[in-house]
Amino acid sequence: MKSSIKFILNGIPKEVDFKTSAHLSPHMTVLQYLRDVLKLTGTKEGCGIGDCGACTVTLAERDLEGKTVINSVNSCLILLGMLDNKHLITVEGVAKNGELHPVQKSLQESRGSQCGFCTPGVVMSAYTHYINKRSFTRESIESSLSGNLCRCTGYESITKALISLKSTSGKKESVELPELNCDELVFTRGESSYIKPCDLNSLLKYREEFPEYEMVSGASDVSVKHKNEQLFDAKIIDISDISDLKRVAYEANNLVIGSNVSIESVKDILCNLYSGVKEYLCAFASLQIRNKASMAGSVAGASAVGDIMPMLLAMGAQMKLSSAGSSRIVNCREFNSSYRKHILKEGEIIESFIIPVPSALRVLFLHKQSRRKDMDISSMTFCIGFELDKGIIKNVLTGYGGMAPIPRPSQMLEKFLEGRAFTEDTFIQAKDVIAKDFRTISDMRGSAGYRIMVAKNLLIKCFNDLKGEEDGSGN
Ligand SMILES: Cc1cc2nc3c(=O)[nH]c(=O)nc-3n(C[C@H](O)[C@H](O)[C@H](O)COP(=O)(O)OP(=O)(O)OC[C@H]3O[C@@H](n4cnc5c(N)ncnc54)[C@H](O)[C@@H]3O)c2cc1C
Ligand code: FES
Ligand code: FES
Structure with missing residues (x-):
């Protein structure tokens, strides 16, 4: 058991002992630590809730095999306690020996x-892209910058600056990590507590002892809640580094994904199972x-508009x-009450998700309807999987988000489609089922009428997309 964490910051080893540093706590966000404590103010605070990317930093850590993985993350969301055993790079650590990094140079030269204000965050997303030696295509750069908002430069010159880096083609930089210390971190001050167990057994014991403590994994929900509620005395069990919850394995005919895999x-x-997932x-x-958030965090939040459950x-x-x-296996259909x-x-946790490996006949359609392509919560979501057996639809499974108080299947649609021919006419007729099955609500993300209309139209999109797959013209 320990009360301190060790990490590297911009190449310099650091140790923070929370017991002896009254002004520090593992609950504080990395952004607060950087700006308020260390006065490293290059990292900016825009929204403070994961929406703008101004606070982006680079985080290197070990994966399950001990290999170093380097990701861009939002410092306004992750907590100081999560830095243990990792290497944090901020915008102050990018230029070396007074020389701008190629990423910085290209942004400067391309205006x-x-x-x-957004620039440090843009630099850090681009720097992470660069040192991971990702490709410098427009698509790949746009994906790396999907969480960085800029309100004045215009994305074109930023994207062009990074495309121009093609000539230097990225350099895989090695990032050193501190020696691994797996002792659990336990810290209590006044009403606040922070426990970071190292393995599943220990986590389950703590869950039994302190069922009221909140678990935190990617912190993308919890940190937003804490900020909105101005919660400073949180009782937290940090599960972000429990390797048992990050395992991925094929067992029998299933793919088993640890609950807190990013x-x-x-x-x-x-x-590997369904290409449309990408x-x-x-x-x-x-x-x-996405580099930190988990499926369990999404599902446990039980939001009607979360993307994972459908x-x-x-x-x-x-x-x-x-x-x-003890443990039990439940169908995802039973999870939301x-x-x-x-x-x-x-005292219970989600340990893993068990996903059947699909037969060669199985097809899947997934669609998130939102007002923006990136960084938006859905208005509604429609997911459907079925087998296409000689033109007949079989074993239909559906998942709708944003259409009811909980994400849920449409059993009426499943029943309707089962055994019917895979034709456009079938999907046109299925539109009537949607209006019968759902009594949707109107809110800021869409009126009830809009949601029903989109849900009906998505049936036709589903047919057209899967038809493309069936006749080999799809992607
Ligand atoms: C800017 C922004 C954009 C977002 N966009 C989307 C989006 O497009 N689609 C979407 O669906 N969501 C979105 N979200 C919501 C959120 O990021 C996701 O729901 C995310 O998956 C939460 O995962 P996490 O690991 O960060 O959860 P955390 O914040 O760590 O935890 C959330 C909750 O899950 C519980 N929990 C975590 N792991 C477990 C477990 N193993 N067992 C039981 N309970 C557990 C925690 O106790 C906590 O109550 C967004 C959030 C932000 C801030
Ligand atoms: S400050 Fe906006 S994402 Fe962190
Ligand atoms: S917000 Fe991007 S340069 Fe001003």
Whole structure:
């Protein structure tokens, strides 16, 4: 058990002992630590809730095999306690020996900055892209910058600046990590507590002992809540580094994905089963958020408009729920009980998601309807999977988000489609089922009428997209 963390900041080893530093706490965001404590004010605070990317920093850490992975993350979301055993690079650490980094030079030369407020965040997203030696195509650069808003330069000159780096073609830089120390971090001051267990057994014991403590994984929901509620005395169990919750394995005929594998990794893993997942999950928040946010965090939030549950429903996924001394497998269909509620019992956690490996006949359609392509919560989501057996639709599974108080399947649609011919006429007729099955609400993301209309039209899009796949003209 320890009360301190060790990490590297811009190449310099650091140790923070929370017991002896009254002004520091593992609950504070990395952004607060950088700006308010260290006075490293190059990292900017725009929104403070993950929306703008001004606070982007680069974080290097070990994966399960001990290899170094380097990601861009939002420092306004991740917590200081999460830096243990990692290397944090901020905009102050990018230029070396008074020489601007190629990324900075190209932004300067291509006039990729005006007021400059977004620029440190843009530099850090581009720097992470560069040192990971990702390709310098427009598509790949836009994906790396999906979480960086700029209100004055215009994205074209920023994107062009980075495309021009093609000539230097990125350099894989090695980033050193501190020696791994897996002791658990336990810290209490006044009403606030922060516990960072190292393995699943220890986590489950803490969950049993302190069921009221909030678990934090990617912190993309929890940090926003804490900021909105001005919560300074949180009781937290940080599960972000528990390797048991990050394992991925094929077991029997299933793909088992640890509950807290990052969404960005899930995107790559699930592409092995269904190619359409890539586009769907690319529209989930931003790269910075996907690099840390987890499927469990999304599902446990029980939002009616979360993107993950509808996808899992259409894949026929199950979840392993565990508590000290017991575990159970439940179908994702049973997980949400009512608005913002789920069936997790006191002391229970989501341990993994169990996704059936699809047969060669199975097809999947996933669509998120939102007003912006990147960084937007959906107005509604439609996911559907079925087998296409000699032109007949079989074993239909659906998942809708934003159409009811909870993400849920349309059993009426599943029943209607089952056994019918895969023709446009079938999907046109299915439109009537939607209006019968859902009583949607109107809110800021769309009126009830809009949602129903989109849901009906998506049936036709689904037919056209999957028809392309069936006749080989799809992607
Ligand atoms: C700017 C922004 C954009 C976003 N865009 C999207 C979007 O496009 N689509 C979308 O669906 N969501 C979006 N979200 C919401 C959020 O990022 C996701 O729901 C994310 O998946 C949460 O995961 P996390 O690991 O960060 O959760 P955390 O914030 O760490 O935790 C959230 C909740 O989940 C619980 N939890 C975490 N792990 C477990 C577990 N293993 N077992 C039980 N409970 C657990 C925690 O206790 C907590 O109550 C966005 C959020 C932000 C801030
Ligand atoms: S300050 Fe806007 S994303 Fe962090
Ligand atoms: S240069 Fe002003 S916000 Fe981007």
